[in-house]
Amino acid sequence: MGKIVISENVSLDGVVQDPVGAEGFRFAGWFDRLERKDREAWAGVEFEEALTTDALLLGRRTYEWFVAQGWATRDGGWADRLRAVPKYVVSSTLTDLEWNSTVLKGDLVDEVSRLKQEVAGDVVLYGSGRVAHALIEHDLADELRLMVCPFALGEGERLFGRTDALKALRLVEHRAVGDSIVRLTYRPLRDA
Template sequence: MGKIVISESVSLDGVVQDPVGAEGFRFAGWFDRLDGEDRAAWAAVEFEEALATDALLLGRRTHEWFVAKGWATRGGDWADRLRAVPKYVVSSTPADLEWNSTVLKGDLVDEVSRLKQEVAGDVVLYGSGQVAHALIEHDLADELRLMVCPFALGEGERLFGRTSAPKAVRLVETRTVGGSIVRLTYRPRRDA
């Protein structure tokens, strides 16, 4: 059985919106303010994660961003790994997909539940805020990996939106990344 992992870079106050400046958010590009040491350390951890990933789960806009920003044609081991893994794209509109991708066409809960049965390892979600909210709401996320960046933005879309009930988690790992990033790994407490 597969494991759905939400892997996000977030600000100190939980903002995930427009970290690289692609959407026109007022504080767009906040991730780009990291210094070189922190960015290199972040990239090393993300590459390590990519090597352990069996599939990617992406919203349509995140998928388009990955393709448009050159991951589909970029060189190097990290890009090669991202190209190689199957990608499952959540989209309610017809999408012209490339990059080893399949559209999940039905109900998100049903499609992700089926995907968990079909993929044996980690299915990692990057970006895709609306999909992340739905996975959290429907208790489909098996792990949250949060790269907490040293910025408080004060506004913007946050990873945790409204839910129908409290969502309890337990901390399973804390890791310092570079000089100012902390990676927090949580798993749901479904018994709470």
């Protein structure tokens, strides 16, 4: 059985919106304001994660960003790994995908539940804020890996939106990444 992992870059105040400046958000590109040393340390951790990822789960906009940014044709071990991993894209509009990808068109809860049964290992969600919200709301996320960046934005879409119930989590790992980033890993306490 697979494990659904939400892996996100977040500001100190939980904002996930437009970290690289692709959406026109007021604080667009906030992630790019990290110092070079921190971005390099971040890239190392992300590459490690990619090596243990068995599949990627992406929303339509994140998928399109990945393809537009050239991940499908980049060189290097990280790009090679991302190319090789199967990708599952949540979309009601996309039909013809490239880059070793499959569209999940049905009900998100049903599709992700089925995916958890079919893929052994980590199914990692990058970006895809709307999908992340739904996975959290429906208790489908088995782990959250948050790269907390040293910015307080004060506005923007947050990882945790409104919810119908309290979501209890347990910190299972914390790690400094570079001089300014902290990676926090949480797992849900489903019986809490």
